[in-house]
Amino acid sequence: MKGPRHSDSPSQKRLMRLGGLIRKEAHQIVRDPSSIAIAFVLPVILLLLFGYGVSLDAEHVPIAIVVEQPGRETAGFVAGFQHSPYFAPEIMHTIQRAEQALMHREVDGIVWLRSNFAQELLGPGPATIGLIVNGVNANQARIIEGYVKGVWSRWLKHTALDQGMTPGPTVAVEQRIWFNAEMRSRNFLVPGLIAIIMTLIGALLTAMVVAREWERGTMEALMVTPVRIQEILLGKIIPYFILGMGGMAVSVAMAVWVFEVPFRGSYGVLFVTAALFLLTALAMGLLISVVAKNQFVAGQIAIIATFLPAFILSGFLFDIGSMPKAVQMVTYIIAARYFVNILQSLFLAGTVWTVVIYNALALGIMCLFFLFLVRKRMKKRLE
């Protein structure tokens, strides 16, 4: 629906209406704690929950070490595990006992040193150790396998040096890990998490407050005043944009000071891209509120249509490159995907302009698309 071309109401009246709507929204935000809770408390809780709860690192993995015949060699080997931060080893003397522990999920893996371990070690052939890993969680099984190998090769090196030998004719792999030198998965997860949280709060804020106006019948009263649809929309976007940016600032501050994730990029770029992303999320929320005219349904849709896809398909947790092609195509329409890329690069690598510009452009297009859709779909009518 278009307004008349030559509106006789001066732009001053337009500003007065917009100002009135924003003041009204500000009063409501101050009096009704729910929007403040969504903007500030929800990100804190989600960050604490996911930041501490979701970790892709294995630490203090309980394993059983079966030493059938204790000796000097085995003691040195076992010590390697005991000093490792990754393992919480328990010494056992029979494989039967260890297997039982594995069955009861007391341990996640078994390292088995047979009775002839010391003998084999001194002999000409290769010494063997047995490794049994609980493969139920394939990801963790692979991590445990890698760590055990690491401990094993370090021990070999030490033993060789102790005995004055050069460490065998092995190819030495020199590892260098870039961008996340400590290999803390948190450094990688927390920035992504910020994007996911911002998706949720952006969409929830607008979807819920517009639905509330429908529910309480105030929207009907608004619609019969000379106010324009774009003024109603701006009157919602502006206050919740400010609130959402506040939530964003809290999240970034928590990432830097609570989770100690290094921030290497430019705060200016962060501000601009976050603003773009938040606008997209707010527009998605407004679009939801066009469909759902009660708060409960609006909340449900906001979670199912924005939070879950962002969680699974943004590449924050699951690598997009290893998804099937069809699913990869779908990820292109997930706004969080672009913001996850930007955030991870800003936090871990610094301002990489190629990454920032490409993703910011995509965000800008999505933002305009959703705003256009909202403007198109929201009518100054009740149906």
Add this chain to the structure above:
Amino acid sequence: MDRNAGRAEVHTQADAGQDSPLLEMAGVTKHFESGKRSVTALQDITAQVQKGVVTGLIGPDGAGKTTLMRLIAGLLLPDSGTLKVLGLNVIRDPLQVQAAIGYMPQHFGLYEDLTVQENLDLYADLQGVPRSDRPARYEGLMQMTGLGPFTARLAGRLSGGMKQKLGLACTLIKPPAFLLLDEPTVGVDPVSRRELWQIVYQLVEEQGMSVLLSTAYLDEAERCQQVVLLHQGVVLGQDAPSVFSNPLQNQAFLLSSKRWGRRQIRKQLHGKPGVLDATISGDRVRLVTDSPMEPEKVTDFLGPDAELTVTPVSPRFEDAFIALIKDHTDTETEAPPKQESPSGVSAKSKDGDVIVVEDVDRRFGDFMAVKGIHFRVRHGEIFGLLGANGAGKSTTFRMLCGLLPPSGGRLTVAGEDLRAAPARARARIGYMAQKFSLYSGLNVLQNLRFFSSAYGLRGPQRKDRIDWALTSFGLEPMADMPSGNLPLGFKKRLALAAALMHEPDILFLDEPTSGVDPVARREFWQRITQLADARVTILVTTHFMEEAEYCDRLVIMAQGEILGGGTPAQIKDRYRSDERPDPSLEDAFIAMITSDSEEAA
């Protein structure tokens, strides 16, 4: 009787000259899609509203009033037809129409978490009222509504009547040429209702405003200068209210008998040929016949044994409405209830108080919903809780049903505290909620089966009760119809049948007739009085003054307190004066509220 007397005169487009009406509607039809079904909300509406008068859009709930209001305000688009407001085409230029009208939606469209002043400021901003004009404008509005002392209070903390006035003030901030009020008086106490009518007439007389006001209270039609009568999406007539009721001169009478009680008289009259309507009014019965009659002839209806005293009275708008819709009868109002005892409850002749409420308080945070109320309900009595929305009726009800603990005081139902011995006491009560609370997806029979087994009925006993419900409530023809698709009157019947499956001897009815038309409402009360005749104790809440007439005794509640009680006749007697020789319950209610606030002051 000339039933066409109240019909709308259909003006043709041709006579819309320079003195054209303010609002013109022609052939307006509107459907709504609900699932696969299409519901016709409005069918071929043609009507006008004249400048400078108060026009009432009158009709029971569900008649299509709100849909029509929204169409006029440009909030909905009609499927066909034309709408012109102030010479503007609403369908093409809704923005221009909206800039010129004032519209107050149902529930007033207020922001409850904003103060009175903030609400006013918002609407002043939206209407583009210059800041320099505001102080004078605000003062005028505050004077008119009496809200001056409350500008800093949150709108949500205002009483229903004050909210209504604030809603009105917000729509009047820029005085509109045409004011649309959608059910402004529903659920509001009678004092505020009267004040609203005063304000409306003040606006029309002093400022030349034109007002279109919708209401479901038929007695309010008489306050309008013009009436558009809407029923089931069709305009039944448009004219001055007296034009509707005048043809019924010499057809309305008040009856009393030395030998029979009012209920007995009414029962005898109901359904007799020649009887259009028979209702209870105080301790008498109001009869409307279908043709003019001498008062002496009226006694013939019941024979000389009744020893009737007959007083002719002037017809009311409601009588005309009943006459008109009996003309447009649908199945919903056809079947007269069976005369047998509808509950099948064996009469347990016990005396004494079945419900005892002593000093009961209920607090929600710092808000007192119910303040120290007292009443007793005797066995086999119809007892009413009368009051506006927010008076504390529903809270009292929930406490009696054991759904809500009281903050203080004592409540017993059938000698038991419902919270202490819920199962035993609940087996003796039937409860009919205000909203339709049956399973809409199940058909009538399935609902009855479910509720009978929920109450522990089994085998032949269960079958008997289901058969009883189907026959005595006239539900047999629609036994396999999904309950959600039933007409409203039948939904109410089904809900009542479900509440009676276990033959309770106490029945709680929460606003049982909200949303049904006057004919269906009479039919419903017919059943209720039959239950009372079978010695079922009935506790009922209502905000319809005329319904309170059916109660044996009632209490009137306002703001959590009981203002007074007694039989309808006793209550009215207390407020009889020279100025008001024959006060209505509403007059009594108003007198109570006024004296109560004077005491407080």
